[in-house]
Amino acid sequence: MKLENCPRCGKLFAKGIHDLCPACMKDIDKEYDKCAAFLKDNRQCSMQELSDGTGVSVRQITRFIREGRISIVKLPNLAYACESCGAPIRDNTLCVECRNRLAAEMKSQMNESRKPPAKQDEHRFGGYQIGDRMHDRP
Structure with missing residues (x-):
């Protein structure tokens, strides 16, 4: 058996099947x-x-x-209160509105992760390039 402090009262006890x-x-x-x-x-x-x-x-x-x-x-x-917005609920941990919002956010994230990465311009390196500027001078 493992000795632990009770999370409710702080007393030391031999932890069994209960956490208290x-x-x-x-x-x-x-x-x-x-x-x-x-x-x-x-x-x-x-x-x-x-x-x-x-x-x-x-x-x-x-x-x-x-x-x-x-x-x-x-x-x-x-x-009891929805864990997200506090609205009264009778089952689960989230109200219907919060579950729908969460599902929509998850779907949106899944769709974003499935998009191929944006193709970068092969000629641009994000810095100043001397070679390109040389041809533009009079």
């Missing part, structure tokens, strides 16, 4: 339990209302949703 120490894992499990209990009675709540009602950060609730611990299928007002 056992105490932090228990705290996160308690936060999940608070969220699950709150959602049983408040299915219409928003992300901020869930956070305010449980004391669990929006960031941690978003992790629960992305990990699949909290399903938002039957929670119509629960959404």
Whole structure:
């Protein structure tokens, strides 16, 4: 086993399957339990209302949703922020607009990389050429 510092609390622990120490894992499990209990009675709540009602950060609730611990299928007002623009979304990490913009940018970059390199003028070397100027003088 490898000893590491817990990224959440800083305590040294023997890293196993989790990246956090056992105490932090228990705290996160308690936060999940608070969220699950709150959602049983408040299915219409928003992300901020869930956070305010449980004391669990929006960031941690978003992790629960992305990990699949909290399903938002039957929670119509629960959404989290798009990682690019911050718009409310219910799945993935980017909203539809940001995904489309990213796809268009990637397509544009692919098209640019497929173009043959621009042909350079063989007679120009980018500097002053004495030989060419000699013929132009009277």
